[in-house]
Amino acid sequence: MEVFIIAAISANGMIGQGAEESSLTWTSKEDLKFFIDKTKEAGAMIMGNSTFKTIGKPLPGRLMVVMTRDPKEKMGVEGELIYTSDSPHEILADLKMKGFDKVAIAGGTQIYSLFLDAGLVTDLYLTVEPVLFGGGTPLLREMDRIDLELIETKPVGTQAVLLHYQVK
Numbered sequence: 001m002e003v004f005i006i007a008a009i010s011a012n013g014m015i016g017q018g019a020e021e022s023s024l025t026w027t028s029k030e031d032l033k034f035f036i037d038k039t040k041e042a043g044a045m046i047m048g049n050s051t052f053k054t055i056g057k058p059l060p061g062r063l064m065v066v067m068t069r070d071p072k073e074k075m076g077v078e079g080e081l082i083y084t085s086d087s088p089h090e091i092l093a094d095l096k097m098k099g100f101d102k103v104a105i106a107g108g109t110q111i112y113s114l115f116l117d118a119g120l121v122t123d124l125y126l127t128v129e130p131v132l133f134g135g136g137t138p139l140l141r142e143m144d145r146i147d148l149e150l151i152e153t154k155p156v157g158t159q160a161v162l163l164h165y166q167v168k
C-alpha cells in the first residue's frame with residue numbers, strides 16, 4: 001500500500017504560521033490543484049481533527065478519515081467523513097479492506113509524525129512555497145532521524161517546487 005505524506009511547506013520547513021489558519025492563505029493555486037489531483041487519485045485521506053477544523057467540511061470525491069480522541073461525540077457523513085480514534089495501523093488495515101491501495105496523510109504535525117514514527121509512510125510529496133515563517137507550525141514534532149531518497153523534483157507554477165521522496 002502506498003501511504004504518502006502530502007504537505008505544503010515554507011522555505012524554512014514550516015506547514016503553517018498559526019494553528020487555526022488554513023494553508024490556503026499562503027499556498028499557490030497550482031499547489032491546490034496538485035493536492036486535489038493527488039488526493040483524488042488516492043481516494044482516501046487521513047488528517048487530524050485540528051487540520052479538519054481549518055477545512056470545515058468533507059472534500060468531494062475523497063473519503064476523509066479524521067483522527068480524534070472523541071469520535072463518539074462527532075457525526076460523520078456516510079462514505080465521505082469518518083471520525084476515528086483507531087491506531088494508524090488499524091486505520092490503514094480498514095482502508096485496505098475497503099479497497100484503497102493509496103492513502104494520503106494530509107497533516108498536521110501530530111498526524112504526519114504519528115504515521116512516520118510508526119514506520120507506515122512510503123512517500124512524501126512536499127511543495128516548497130516561497131515564504132518564510134518566523135516561529136510557526138513545524139512539519140514534524142521531535143522524532144528519530146529518517147533517511148529519504150529523492151525521486152523527483154518538479155516546478156509547481158513559477159514559484160514553488162515539488163519534492164517527491166521515498167522513505168528508505
Ligand SMILES: NC(=O)c1ccc[n+]([C@@H]2O[C@H](COP(=O)([O-])OP(=O)(O)OC[C@H]3O[C@@H](n4cnc5c(N)ncnc54)[C@H](OP(=O)(O)O)[C@@H]3O)[C@@H](O)[C@H]2O)c1
Nearest residue numbers: 007008016019048049050051067068069107108109110111
Ligand atoms: N501546509 C500544509 O500542507 C498543512 C497540512 C495540514 C495541516 N496543516 C496545518 O497544521 C496545523 C494543525 O496541526 P496539528 O499538529 O496542530 O494538528 P493535527 O495533526 O491536524 O490534529 C491534531 C488532533 O488530531 C487528533 N489526534 C492526534 N493524535 C491522535 C491519536 N493518536 N489518536 C486519535 N486522535 C489523535 C486530536 O484530535 P482531538 O483534539 O479531537 O482529540 C488532536 O488534537 C494547522 O495549522 C494546519 O493548517 C498544514
